[in-house]
Amino acid sequence: AQKVTQAQTEISVVEKEDVTLDCVYETRDTTYYLFWYKQPPSGELVFLIRRNSFDEQNEISGRYSWNFQKSTSSFNFTITASQVVDSAVYFCALSEWSQKLVFGQGTRLTINP
Amino acid sequence: DAGVTQSPTHLIKTRGQHVTLRCSPISGHKSVSWYQQVLGQGPQFIFQYYEKEERGRGNFPDRFSARQFPNYSSELNVNALLLGDSALYLCASSLLATGGAETQYFGPGTRLLVL
Numbered sequence: 001a002q003k004v005t006q007a008q009t010e011i012s013v014v015e016k017e018d019v020t021l022d023c024v025y026e027t028r029d030t031t032y033y034l035f036w037y038k039q040p041p042s043g044e045l046v047f048l049i050r051r052n053s054f055d056e057q058n059e060i061s062g063r064y065s066w067n068f069q070k071s072t073s074s075f076n077f078t079i080t081a082s083q084v085v086d087s088a089v090y091f092c093a094l095s096e097w098s099q100k101l102v103f104g105q106g107t108r109l110t111i112n113p
Numbered sequence: 114d115a116g117v118t119q120s121p122t123h124l125i126k127t128r129g130q131h132v133t134l135r136c137s138p139i140s141g142h143k144s145v146s147w148y149q150q151v152l153g154q155g156p157q158f159i160f161q162y163y164e165k166e167e168r169g170r171g172n173f174p175d176r177f178s179a180r181q182f183p184n185y186s187s188e189l190n191v192n193a194l195l196l197g198d199s200a201l202y203l204c205a206s207s208l209l210a211t212g213g214a215e216t217q218y219f220g221p222g223t224r225l226l227v228l
Contacts, residue, residue, distance in 0.1 A: 004155075033214055035216070037219070042221060043201055043203075043221055043222045043224070044219055044220065044221040044222065045156070045203060045205075045219035046219075047216055047217075047218060047219075050214075050216050052214065091155055091156075093155075098161070098168070098169050099144065099146060099161050099168070099169065099207065099215055099217065100146075100158045100161065100169050100171065101146075101148075101156070101158060101205075101217060102158070103155030103156050103157075104155055105153075105154060105155050106154075106155050
């Protein structure tokens, strides 16, 4: 069965600190896809990244970076030099052969000035 | 280009009533999915439609139904509303329906409150 666990319910840091959001997943498939979405207070889920199970290369996009490790079934997300605008709820999600996305519970990130 | 649009943005209903939520996908996208997000939780998959056919259904009662129109827009219908149906309903669209590789883009959602 598919499952995504985001153990950190809430994180609060001061602006300019680095912060890592953890994501652990469970799946029986060898082919699967992992996603991160950002949900600001407005409610809309904003797509950040998609990775497939065959590509373990880490990715960096500006201040954002993602670390995918199949050995530990983790897909962690790091924000470097955080900014107040990064405050939001962040969701990790998993899909297998179908398009059904299975989401974690989300991590509420608060960046304090 | 416009993103996924949903209407209405907010809705208040009473128990037992029926509700229809609407979604227009990104231009060119043929697949639409619906999710329910209860306060404090992650979204839960309800339905996926592609080319007017149901491609997937989550663990929701038969009170929930949906359809997709020739222009790829979609409606989600919920009958006999319960208090527990109060949630943010999110619509997502993707280009095709080729499985998990498709990135889904979400709309702003419809906030439903059942009293």
